[in-house]
Amino acid sequence: NFDIPVHCIPGNHDIREYMRAALSSAPFHYCDSYSRRNWLIVGLDSCKTNSAGGHVAPDEIRRLHDIVDGGNAEHVLICLHHPPLAMGSRWLDGVVLDDGAGFLNALERIGKVRGCLFGHVHQAFDTVHKAMRIIGTPSTCRQFLPGSDEFALDDQPPAYRRVELNDDGSIASELIWVPMRSQPGETSQ
Structure with missing residues (x-):
């Protein structure tokens, strides 16, 4: 029993009503915010019903503003499932946030957002957009081949990302690639 x-946050494989009901009591927090030192971490809902693509509703942006305005954090990290930027992969770029530019503009107007962390794309991604880190985390399952026009799997192993939020507002990040072991019936070469 871990006391952490x-x-x-919901993604395209989730049904938000079921997820909210199943994850509404400790230790779980559904689309919640969390303060640590001088940072505020906010989970946003980018789930778009019956779609692999994402959408952040105006109500969710208002909720974000209320959370930020109600606290005294110097720095904010946003966490959501879908990326706000294109990945440079034709098939995958069709299932990112439907108004990524508008979403990023909303984050810029807040003035304290230092980073935006997402999943969904099953590959590593890390760039800076107008002084804001935009960080994609690979899958703990299979990876998608970066830059592909059509769906294709990469041979990269599962991975996760460790993130450190520094007091000066910078974000340190490390990818941890997990070696794959042979599955039953497979031979390792």
Whole structure:
């Protein structure tokens, strides 16, 4: 039994009503915010019903503003499932946030957002957009081949990302690639 909070956000494989009901009591927190030192971490809902693509509703942006305005954090990290930027992969770029530019503009207007962390794309991604880190985390399952026009799997192993939020507002990040072991019936070469 671990006595640590688990913060959850919905993605394209989730049904938000079921997820909210199943993850509404400790140690789980559904689309919640969390303060640590001079940072505020906010989970946003980018789930778009019956779609692989994402959408951040105006109500969710208002909720974000209310959370930020109600606190005294110097720095903010946003966590959501879908990326706000194109990945440079034709098939995958069709299932990012439907108004990524508008979403990023909303984050810029807040003035404290130092980073935006997302999943969904099953590959590593890290860039800076107008002084804001935009960081994609690979899958703990299979990876998608970066830059592909059509769906294709990469041979990269599962991975996760460790993130460190520094007091000066910078974000340190490390990818941890997990070696794959042979599955039953497979031979390792």
